[in-house]
Amino acid sequence: MWDYTDKVMDLFYNPKNQGELEDSTEPGIKIAVGEVGSIACGDALRLHLKVEETTEKILEARYQTFGCTSAIASSEALVDLIQGSTLDEALKVTNKEIADYLGGLPQAKMHCSVMGQEALEAAIYNYRGIAPEVHEDDDEGALVCTCFGISDTKIKRVIRENNLTTAEEVTNYVKAGGGCGSCLATIDDIIESVRQESAAPSGNSLKKNTASQQAEKPLTPVQKIALIQKVLDEEVRPVLIADGGDVELYDVDGDSVKVLLQGACGSCSSSTATLKIAIESRLRDRVSKDLVVEAVEPSLL
């Protein structure tokens, strides 16, 4: 049996804010709806907001949830927290505030508070006409994270697209593993399989990758430099930029590649790891296995 606080139990047994809000005919009033959740986890939430258009104030909020005790209590908490606030103020509500309002939730139930925060975000995005990103293939793979209903297909995609190397990063990107955490070891395995897949000398990933195909032929010095530049621009820099850093190609001399690490990467204590993992291994994979990457100290230039 879960160890719920009295507040959770009270809100669960005596819900006050459940229900729907019909589309309003009142001038200046708009109803916004946000839906989130996963039937796989047994949690789904639909949040309705009655918004005053001139002030963007939430005049009223209601919810419907297919969920457990903590999902119902989290929905109640969310409504209590946002009623009367503006959309911008409401957007600042975190899942931690929802959990705190309830006097805490069991660790494995924290995803219920995340779901409340996500439904709020979805409702406000809908109101503002911001379309959420949709990835058609995400629903096809095997379910890895049951808390958030996230498939291995989606996790693999986010790992590939963002060059993620730890389960913690995966959690930050797609929340997989952020609920009960029982799938973190599986996520580690998926990261490893993606890494091996990208390092494999043959297979589908290679066929799709023109850079690698080019790497199989002997390259002229100009072709080699152009390919290094291309890999840096297309595959390495976006990741570093996302982390507040950047890299610039300084020189190529035989198999020695000299780069300038910039921004957060330059001062980052793990810049050696960045060089070896993010840059050197990627260039070895894409251009030539003999490449050695070194950073050039800006002060020495």
Place this chain on the structure above:
Amino acid sequence: MHKDCIYLDNNATTKVDPAIVEAMLPYFSDYYGNPSSMHTFGGQVGKAVRLAREQVAALLGAEESEIIFTSGGTEGDNAAIRAALLAQPQKRHIITTQVEHPAVLNVCQQLETQGYSVTYLSVNRQGQLDLNELEASLTGNTALVTIMYANNETGTVFPIEQIGLRVKESGALFHVDAVQAVGKIPMNMKTSTIDMLTLSGHKMHAPKGIGALYLRRGVRFRPMIIGGGQQRGRRAGTENVPGVVALGKAAELELLHLEEATAREKQLRDRLEQTLINTIPNCEVNGDPANRLPNTTNIGFKYIEGEAILLHLNKHNICASSGSACSSGSLEPSHVLRAMGLPYTILHGSIRFSLCRYTTEAEIDAVLAIMPDIVERLRALSPFKNDNVGWLQQQEKSVLGVGR
């Protein structure tokens, strides 16, 4: 939990019968000797252990020498599986089902990492096996077929003897986890095809921490627990004498009450089930209606979530169980209901009521009185009122059939 609770979770564990408590108490205080001792003080305890062995054997239609006392169902399952493999080291294949208890499934999964191959037989929407699939899976390399007698979640009873005949033809050993079936279904090992059978005390009104493994005479056995020569070297360790005495008494009482108690439980179960199905819209029974334990009903209440139902029941001092993720302490939905291919709307709202010989008419009436209101309250909160909600359909499509 309040002592006046309405306890309908007997497949999880049972109340210890007062007559059993009375039978075991002297073995904590007055008769505390070691049953293996040579002196009379220990010898009289040894006699009590022998009597218990006879009582358990009688319940199974077995012989006294075929009973090994264990610490419970999990040890029985582990010991049987490992013994069967150690006795036939040249064979590397195991057959089991997707709906076994973790005491079998997790052992099989570990064995897969040690070079064994395991076939997990599928089940249909009623939770029933396909014997053709079993036959197709049996090979000369199959060391063991381990299949439960009755499922703990749905009560579905497998055709054990039909399975056993096929297993015998293949030359494999046949182990049956009968933890839920013993005391509810008559057993006769003398005419059975079963080589090994596991039972557990706390599912039949004995305390937790005691169980037994039936081992057919002549079947080669390699002990899992090694030490002193107790129990003919097949399970070392000084016997849990109060537990053994309790199990013996429990077996005696189960045999005594089997016919009349199961008939009564079935009648109460059927009334509970039929009335719920008739009075509450959008719910259905999970499991094989024709081959089911007499004490178990598992009902899926669509569009709502099991834990929420359980907590409302709990407020009325009613104990039941859920096939939903959230009630079980893990977030993974029931592997049994998933293997049956139930849509998530049903499996997340599935509640198991399991009765025992103490269950009364009044208790069933109390559940019937409160259940419609609970379902209605929770459905009022639910965003899903029917199967035509696009949001729901999309999610069902995306997750159905994923995973085991």
